[in-house]
Each structure stands twice: as C-alpha cells, then as structure tokens.
Amino acid sequence: MKKLLTVVILLLVAVLLIMTRPNEEAHKEAMMKAVKEYIDDEAENRGLGKNILVSLGKASIVGVVKTALNMKLKMNDYYLFNTTSVHVDGKDQTLSLGILGHVFTFDKDMLREKLEQATKAKDEEAALKEAEKANARAQKKAEREKRKREKQQAKEQKKRDKQIAKEQKQREKEAQKEAKRKEKEAKRKAKEAKRQNNG
Numbered sequence: 001m002k003k004l005l006t007v008v009i010l011l012l013v014a015v016l017l018i019m020t021r022p023n024e025e026a027h028k029e030a031m032m033k034a035v036k037e038y039i040d041d042e043a044e045n046r047g048l049g050k051n052i053l054v055s056l057g058k059a060s061i062v063g064v065v066k067t068a069l070n071m072k073l074k075m076n077d078y079y080l081f082n083t084t085s086v087h088v089d090g091k092d093q094t095l096s097l098g099i100l101g102h103v104f105t106f107d108k109d110m111l112r113e114k115l116e117q118a119t120k121a122k123d124e125e126a127a128l129k130e131a132e133k134a135n136a137r138a139q140k141k142a143e144r145e146k147r148k149r150e151k152q153q154a155k156e157q158k159k160r161d162k163q164i165a166k167e168q169k170q171r172e173k174e175a176q177k178e179a180k181r182k183e184k185e186a187k188r189k190a191k192e193a194k195r196q197n198n199g
Contacts, residue, residue, distance in 0.1 A: 017081065017100065018079055018080060020099075020100050020101040021080075021098055022082065022098035022099075024073070024084070027075070027095075027096045027103050028073065029103075030096060030103035031095060031103075034105040073086060073095070080099070081098060081099040082099075083095075083097050083098065084098075
C-alpha cells in the first residue's frame with residue numbers, strides 16, 4: 001500500500017512538474033528582469049555599471065540583450081523541468097532553469113562580459129564616426145584652402161597679365177614714337193638733299 005501511495009505521489013509530482021514547466025517567453029522575461037536588476041545594481045555599486053550606463057544607456061543595453069536572446073537562445077526540454085542556453089565560444093552556456101512555474105537565472109559573469117563587449121563595440125563605433133567626421137572636416141578645410149590658393153593665384157596671374165599688357169603697350173608707344181622720329185629724320189634728310197641738288 002505504501003509503495004502504491006509513493007508511486008501515486010511521484011506520478012502526481014511528475015505531472016505537476018510537467019504541467020508547470022515555464023515556457024520560452026517566461027524564461028526570456030525572467031532573464032530581462034535579471035538584466036535590468038543587474039544594471040541597476042551595477043549602476044549603484046560598481047564603476048563598471050556606471051561606465052556601461054554612460055556608454056550605452058540602460059534602454060540600449062536592454063535592447064542589445066533582448067535582440068541577442070531572440071537570435072541565439074536555445075530551449076532545452078527535460079519534461080520535468082527545462083533550461084535555456086546560448087552557444088558561445090564553441091560551447092553551450094546555461095542561462096536559466098525553469099521548474100514549478102519559476103525561472104531561475106544565473107551566470108552574471110557572462111552577462112558582465114557581454115555588456116563590456118557591447119560597450120566596447122559602441123565605443124569603437126563612436127570612435128569610427130568621430131574619425132569620419134574629423135576626416136570630413138579636414139577634407140573640407142583642404143578644399144577651402146585649395147580654392148583660396150587658386151583664387152590668389154588667379155588674382156596674381158591677372159596682375160601679371162595686366163603688367164605685361166601695360167609693358168607691351170609702352171613698348172608699342174615707344175616703337176611708334178621711334179618710327180615717327182625716323183620718318184621725320186628721313187624727311188629732313190630728303191629735304192636737305194633736294195636743297196643741295198638745287199643749289
């Protein structure tokens with residue numbers, strides 16, 4: 001009789017465990033709650049959390065984690081209970097255990113590591129954007145200086161052309177003056193020669 005009662009109790013417990021296994025959504029909700037609590041705790045007690053919050057912002061961290069969970073989370077069903085895991089660095093890492101309607105989460109070290117990676121990626125992205133902006137500013141400055149040099153060169157060339165034209169005009173004027181002088185001298189000589197011939 002006792003054995004039968006034990007079997008019945010075990011069967012009831014097994015049915016209870018099977019019926020109260022949390023689903024995947026419950027695991028995700030529990031993990032997101034743990035993430036938010038972890039972030040708040042780190043922000044209050046550790047410089048790391050403050051740095052992360054400054055770099056990413058709480059909403060951004062939650063978004064990063066939520067996206068990662070939706071993409072990589074694997075549900076493992078053992079009938080009486082279930083777990084979730086992610087495949088990281090060639091091995092599966094368990095994130096949560098679900099039993100009797102409750103989800104227990106763990107591995108804060110991995111969470112910290114992933115948040116640090118997210119922070120680093122965000123910092124690198126910001127540095128890249130800043131470098132691109134600096135490069136664009138330098139390029140615009142170089143273009144402005146080039147246009148300025150070209151304008152100055154055009155101005156100097158115009159000045160040189162004006163000076164050359166002035167000198168050319170002066171030479172032409174002197175040439176005309178010399179031609180007139182020679183013409184006048186020729187006329188004078190012709191007149192003198194005519195007078196000598198008449199005399």
